[in-house]
Amino acid sequence: MRKVIMLAAIAAATGTATAAAGQKADDAARAFGAREDVRQISISPDGNRIAMVRAAPGAGSALVVVDLTADRTPRTILTSTGRPDQLVSCNWSTSTRLVCNIATLLTQNAMRLGFSRVLTLNADGSDMRQLTGETQNRIGGAAQFGGSVIDLLGDEGAGGAVLMTRSFGQQMTTGTMLASTATGLGVERVDTTNLRRQQVERPSAHASEYITDGHGTVRVMGVMRASDSGMLEGRTTYLYRKPGDRAWLPLSVVTSTSGVDSGFDPWAVDRDLNAAYGFDTLNGRNALFRVALDGSLKRELVLDNPNVDVDSLVTIGRQHRVVGASFATDKRQTVIFDPPLKALAASLSKALPHQPIVSIVDASADEQKLVLFAGSDVDPGRFYLFDRPNKKLAELLPVRPQLARQTLAPVKPITFKAADGTTIPAYLTLPAGSSGKGLPAIVLPHGGPGARDEWGFDWLPQFFASRGYAVLQPNFRGSTGYGSAWFQKNGFQSWRVAIGDVNDAGRYLLSSGIAAPDTLGIVGWSYGGYAALQSAVLDPDLFRAIVAVAPVTDLETLRGEHRDFTDAGLVDAFIGHGAHVREGSPAQNPGRIKAPVLMFHGDLDQNVGIGESRLMASRLRGAGKKVELVEYKGLTHQLDDSDVRADMLGKSDAFLRAAFGLGN
Numbered sequence: 001m002r003k004v005i006m007l008a009a010i011a012a013a014t015g016t017a018t019a020a021a022g023q024k025a026d027d028a029a030r031a032f033g034a035r036e037d038v039r040q041i042s043i044s045p046d047g048n049r050i051a052m053v054r055a056a057p058g059a060g061s062a063l064v065v066v067d068l069t070a071d072r073t074p075r076t077i078l079t080s081t082g083r084p085d086q087l088v089s090c091n092w093s094t095s096t097r098l099v100c101n102i103a104t105l106l107t108q109n110a111m112r113l114g115f116s117r118v119l120t121l122n123a124d125g126s127d128m129r130q131l132t133g134e135t136q137n138r139i140g141g142a143a144q145f146g147g148s149v150i151d152l153l154g155d156e157g158a159g160g161a162v163l164m165t166r167s168f169g170q171q172m173t174t175g176t177m178l179a180s181t182a183t184g185l186g187v188e189r190v191d192t193t194n195l196r197r198q199q200v201e202r203p204s205a206h207a208s209e210y211i212t213d214g215h216g217t218v219r220v221m222g223v224m225r226a227s228d229s230g231m232l233e234g235r236t237t238y239l240y241r242k243p244g245d246r247a248w249l250p251l252s253v254v255t256s257t258s259g260v261d262s263g264f265d266p267w268a269v270d271r272d273l274n275a276a277y278g279f280d281t282l283n284g285r286n287a288l289f290r291v292a293l294d295g296s297l298k299r300e301l302v303l304d305n306p307n308v309d310v311d312s313l314v315t316i317g318r319q320h321r322v323v324g325a326s327f328a329t330d331k332r333q334t335v336i337f338d339p340p341l342k343a344l345a346a347s348l349s350k351a352l353p354h355q356p357i358v359s360i361v362d363a364s365a366d367e368q369k370l371v372l373f374a375g376s377d378v379d380p381g382r383f384y385l386f387d388r389p390n391k392k393l394a395e396l397l398p399v400r401p402q403l404a405r406q407t408l409a410p411v412k413p414i415t416f417k418a419a420d421g422t423t424i425p426a427y428l429t430l431p432a433g434s435s436g437k438g439l440p441a442i443v444l445p446h447g448g449p450g451a452r453d454e455w456g457f458d459w460l461p462q463f464f465a466s467r468g469y470a471v472l473q474p475n476f477r478g479s480t481g482y483g484s485a486w487f488q489k490n491g492f493q494s495w496r497v498a499i500g501d502v503n504d505a506g507r508y509l510l511s512s513g514i515a516a517p518d519t520l521g522i523v524g525w526s527y528g529g530y531a532a533l534q535s536a537v538l539d540p541d542l543f544r545a546i547v548a549v550a551p552v553t554d555l556e557t558l559r560g561e562h563r564d565f566t567d568a569g570l571v572d573a574f575i576g577h578g579a580h581v582r583e584g585s586p587a588q589n590p591g592r593i594k595a596p597v598l599m600f601h602g603d604l605d606q607n608v609g610i611g612e613s614r615l616m617a618s619r620l621r622g623a624g625k626k627v628e629l630v631e632y633k634g635l636t637h638q639l640d641d642s643d644v645r646a647d648m649l650g651k652s653d654a655f656l657r658a659a660f661g662l663g664n
Contacts, residue, residue, distance in 0.1 A: 028406075029650035038054055051065050149164045151215075208222045238250075243294075311480075341360075380400040474504075521660070547599075593623075
């Protein structure tokens with residue numbers, strides 16, 4: 001643990017990597033490759049201080065505090081290198097003390113594992129301590145996860161205490177009976193100033209989750225079913241307590257089959273209503289329900305949509321009070337239940353007409369000062385401070401100052417027809433000021449496959465649009481957000497349907513005249529990289545160039561990557577067994593790929609091992625194909641380094657232009 005603390009303990013001035021916003025290739029790659037300047041932000045309970053996790057050069061991050069009552073000079077009090085230590089987030093436990101989550105990668109038993117810890121420190125960077133409890137399991141070694149804060153205890157008299165989960169490992173001490181025999185996940189009340197600890201929930205061997213009412217009382221516990229060998233079985237039982245009662249009662253059971261969940265999944269508890277908010281399926285799509293926690297389990301439908309999943313709660317304040325929910329059709333829509341906030345949302349829409357994506361990021365304890373985010377497809381977004389009593393809105397910082405001089409491209413929701421006649425939703429980004437016809441074009445399938453694209457700013461398509469490409473992002477069948485029927489059996493088991501839709505997106509670009517002949521390429525990250533490679537297996541003549549970032553290339557290899565982890569059974573079921581495993585693996589079908597291939601991969605990727613890209617490159621070379629693999633040292637799946645992302649964008653652009661026969 002000492003290594004992790006030391007990596008983040010040096011307070012130093014940091015700067016944000018900036019670049020001129022010109023349209024030249026190198027300038028554009030640096031500007032769009034730069035990570036978000038503000039990666040996370042929070043406001044102190046008294047509303048007088050702002051804490052921000054900001055990007056530092058390369059992969060680094062810095063915790064910066066601004067005193068809103070003084071000179072407002074940003075002061076850096078904590079840094080991390082990003083290789084591999086990460087400063088994930090920081091929030092206020094009191095008006096002068098912060099709680100931060102950090103993460104790193106360590107090698108244990110020849111496996112590279114993610115480790116997390118929680119720290120606490122003063123607003124000036126002093127008195128930094130580890131908030132995570134004892135993490136040494138005397139039988140199994142250091143605990144991998146350092147727990148998480150689940151309640152900031154905003155009630156009067158709580159002081160700087162928080163509720164946080166803790167993984168208790170089995171202890172063994174020779175010659176004493178004092179060692180702890182309780183194992184599993186428990187909850188402690190921890191004072192962030194003096195580190196005094198009090199057990200709130202005894203460790204439960206199979207507990208996976210606890211949900212509080214936001215006022216210091218644990219009301220819901222999730223118990224994840226596992227086999228005798230510890231392998232997860234895709235079934236979570238939720239239990240609840242009545243007010244003032246310690247007995248656990250059945251609430252719901254959530255099962256997962258090939259990536260599709262069923263059953264009431266609780267997300268939050270409302271103390272005043274004595275009810276849990278959560279999601280469950282309704283007519284094949286997710287809807288928001290409220291279930292009474294008084295013993296009756298009375299169930300009430302709160303919000304649904306006939307076309308898409310309701311997939312997100314809107315909360316406010318330190319107690320994460322539920323005030324609304326949202327869903328994404330062609331654009332995300334938010335429904336606010338709280339009348340004063342509903343009126344406020346309407347006022348903000350009028351005050352920020354060109355930034356329709358507005359969300360409440362954080363609030364002071366009395367909810368009178370709010371930190372807001374606002375953005376659009378052509379605005380990466382900026383953070384604002386809103387003073388509710390005085391009705392004053394002041395900008396704090398832009399998310400991506402490097403793009404201030406860039407003319408960004410509008411994103412248009414469209415649909416196109418798949419080969420079987422199904423209407424596929426998608427987002428089309430055309431270069432600003434272009435005619436929209438006869439352009440070099442890219443299909444950009446999303447990752448996941450359990451994900452979907454949404455309307456708004458996205459640095460990847462915006463970079464390519466700035467370089468003159470039309471970009472189409474299809475929400476192919478296999479995407480989430482449109483219900484279980486659209487999800488199919490997931491994008492691997494139903495790869496022919498999913499990849500067929502991706503290829504039909506390319507055919508649409510050609511048939512509509514948007515794409516010029518012989519200038520159609522495909523670019524993807526993670527599952528999107530898999531889709532980019534597998535698209536050429538399904539139709540070798542469609543795309544002229546393939547760019548795949550951190551791609552899955554072999555389903556059997558992907559299965560093997562999880563063999564020693566507790567989710568092995570879930571991944572095995574998700575991938576499935578049968579002919580599709582070989583037929584749906586690009587590395588097993590290299591001879592069908594005609595287009596040149598460019599791949600990028602970080603060598604610390606835990607999501608998709610770099611061995612998959614190495615295997616793909618080897619198989620393509622063996623088949624006499626043109627392929628290049630760029631490996632980035634010390635980086636994980638997201639390639640979270642501004643310099644590396646700029647390099648990747650520049651190389652991708654040059655590769656595509658060469659394949660299309662275009663100049664720089």
